[in-house]
Amino acid sequence: MLLFFVVLLIVSIILLRKVNEHYFILALCKRIKCVDGKPLEEKVCIIPGKTIFGNNFDVLNVTPGKLFELTRGWAKFSRGRSYVLHFLSTSIYNIINAEDIEELFQSQTLTTKGIMYDFLQPFLGNGLLMSHEEKWHLRRRILTPAFHFNILQTFNEIFKEESLKLLEKLNYLQHDRINVNDFINEFSLNNVCETALGVKLTGIAGDIEYRAAIHNVEAIIVERACNPLMYYETIFYLFGQYKKSKHYVEITHNFSDKIINKKRREFLQNGNRCNIDKENSYAKTRYALLDTLLIHEAQGLIDHQGICEEVDTFMFEGYDTTSTCLKFALLNLAQYPDIQKRCYQEIENLTAFENLTVFDFNKLEYLGCVIKETLRMYPPVPFIGRQCIKETVLNGLILPRNAQVNIHIIDIMRDPKHFPEPSVFKPDRFLAENTRNMHPFAFVPFSAGSRNCIGQKFAMLEIKAALVAILRNYRVLPVTHTKDLSLEYGIILRTKQNIFIKLKPRVI
Numbered sequence: 001m002l003l004f005f006v007v008l009l010i011v012s013i014i015l016l017r018k019v020n021e022h023y024f025i026l027a028l029c030k031r032i033k034c035v036d037g038k039p040l041e042e043k044v045c046i047i048p049g050k051t052i053f054g055n056n057f058d059v060l061n062v063t064p065g066k067l068f069e070l071t072r073g074w075a076k077f078s079r080g081r082s083y084v085l086h087f088l089s090t091s092i093y094n095i096i097n098a099e100d101i102e103e104l105f106q107s108q109t110l111t112t113k114g115i116m117y118d119f120l121q122p123f124l125g126n127g128l129l130m131s132h133e134e135k136w137h138l139r140r141r142i143l144t145p146a147f148h149f150n151i152l153q154t155f156n157e158i159f160k161e162e163s164l165k166l167l168e169k170l171n172y173l174q175h176d177r178i179n180v181n182d183f184i185n186e187f188s189l190n191n192v193c194e195t196a197l198g199v200k201l202t203g204i205a206g207d208i209e210y211r212a213a214i215h216n217v218e219a220i221i222v223e224r225a226c227n228p229l230m231y232y233e234t235i236f237y238l239f240g241q242y243k244k245s246k247h248y249v250e251i252t253h254n255f256s257d258k259i260i261n262k263k264r265r266e267f268l269q270n271g272n273r274c275n276i277d278k279e280n281s282y283a284k285t286r287y288a289l290l291d292t293l294l295i296h297e298a299q300g301l302i303d304h305q306g307i308c309e310e311v312d313t314f315m316f317e318g319y320d321t322t323s324t325c326l327k328f329a330l331l332n333l334a335q336y337p338d339i340q341k342r343c344y345q346e347i348e349n350l351t352a353f354e355n356l357t358v359f360d361f362n363k364l365e366y367l368g369c370v371i372k373e374t375l376r377m378y379p380p381v382p383f384i385g386r387q388c389i390k391e392t393v394l395n396g397l398i399l400p401r402n403a404q405v406n407i408h409i410i411d412i413m414r415d416p417k418h419f420p421e422p423s424v425f426k427p428d429r430f431l432a433e434n435t436r437n438m439h440p441f442a443f444v445p446f447s448a449g450s451r452n453c454i455g456q457k458f459a460m461l462e463i464k465a466a467l468v469a470i471l472r473n474y475r476v477l478p479v480t481h482t483k484d485l486s487l488e489y490g491i492i493l494r495t496k497q498n499i500f501i502k503l504k505p506r507v508i
């Protein structure tokens with residue numbers, strides 16, 4: 001009998017060892033392997049878990065700030081090599097350098113968004129950010145013309161108008177200590193609504209609640225991401241913040257509904273449906289986003305639900321990202337007076353602000369460098385993710401079905417190999433003469449490849465318009481310093497503390 005148990009034990013151990021070669025049994029996930037059969041650690045760094053259960057308990061109940069520090073710690077531990085984590089039911093390949101991201105950004109197949117995006121689904125539905133395959137192709141084709149250069153020229157007028165309104169607001173605000181949130185958030189939400197959606201927010205109640213709700217939705221998503229058990233819908237429903245999340249999502253949807261309804265009324269009143277005739281095909285005429293969607297609705301190519309998910313997507317992507325970049329740009333300009341002076345010298349002799357064209361803004365090379373350097377150091381979207389819908393070979397690794405690929409944009413852009421002294425703010429790195437030999441994927445704040453940001457030119461123009469308006473009228477002085485801030489993960493990069501600046505009117 002004893003002999004039987006001993007044999008059974010030995011056989012079980014041998015079997016378990018065999019299974020463990022392919023599965024990390026205690027972490028409940030399938031292992032990533034090397035195509036050439038070499039040990040995985042030769043190609044990537046494997047982050048040891050805090051327990052024998054892989055990395056499952058490493059992130060348990062950490063705060064957004066701690067999660068940010070933890071991931072930077074992993075990047076430091078791996079010394080610039082991409083690394084692997086083992087979580088409940090999935091291995092995660094984390095890419096943190098330009099060399100390793102190249103193949104993924106060029107891939108036409110690894111385009112399905114990662115598991116984390118599922119948490120965004122109740123908020124954004126399957127809009128452009130989240131959809132994949134045929135649905136994504138069709139939507140991207142429909143929406144790309146809505147961001148064409150010709151449309152940007154009309155948006156430019158709105159960006160300038162809103163920048164002038166922003167200046168009026170700044171006149172009323174205390175100049176010795178301004179919280180950048182008090183004027184930037186409203187500015188960028190107004191811009192995306194008036195341009196892409198073609199709706200003025202004046203008369204639509206609820207923008208403040210909308211902005212707060214977005215932050216709350218994000219906070220719940222990050223909290224959920226820190227507890228692998230909450231990845232399961234039922235557990236999240238029973239023990240997580242499901243009800244709160246539903247409440248905040250409803251606030252955001254009610255607000256975007258108001259916008260769609262306002263536009264649809266205008267659209268019908270103007271008889272815009274009748275304007276689409278065969279001679280004057282809409283394919284040749286370019287419309288802003290919401291008009292484009294309503295036209296396609298009239299043609300039966302998209303339904304109301306589809307319009308809602310795109311509007312939610314663009315409001316979220318277009319508002320929070322640009323406002324974050326603007327806040328960090330002002331923080332940097334305040335802290336580096338010499339850099340601010342060079343920006344001012346570039347803009348002081350420009351024609352009247354009202355007359356500035358897209359070409360004028362495009363010519364502002366140094367201001368462009370300041371914005372790029374801000375995006376490099378503080379990318380509003382610090383990380384993005386993909387998942388393998390089937391077994392996939394990437395960078396010589398065999399990623400099992402359902403494996404996740406996290407792309408740490410922030411680490412890629414802080415790689416000292418491509419950006420020496422990465423923590424130092426040096427806009428000159430982006431001057432034309434210094435970028436000639438830059439790795440094509442070293443600077444990727446808008447991602448790259450087929451799923452890159454559709455709104456990047458829109459964002460750069462909007463940010464430039466606001467900065468030109470502010471810098472022409474004010475000297476920006478520091479109150480908050482970078483060292484006072486702790487960065488946190490939201491879906492969008494956050495700071496735990498508010499950013500304050502001082503504004504001193506320029507005497508011209």
Ligand code: HEM
Nearest residue numbers: 128129317318321322325381384445446447453454455459
């Ligand atoms: C500084 C500002 C911005 C930054 C840093 C930024 C960054 C990004 C990044 C990194 C992605 C890829 C996301 C992923 O793969 O999961 C993305 C996608 C996207 N962005 Fe932006 N974005 C900005 C502004 C905007 C603006 C102004 C809009 C619209 C008005 C916009 C709309 C979108 C959309 C719709 C997508 C999804 C594209 C697709 O998958 O086809 N973004 N953005």
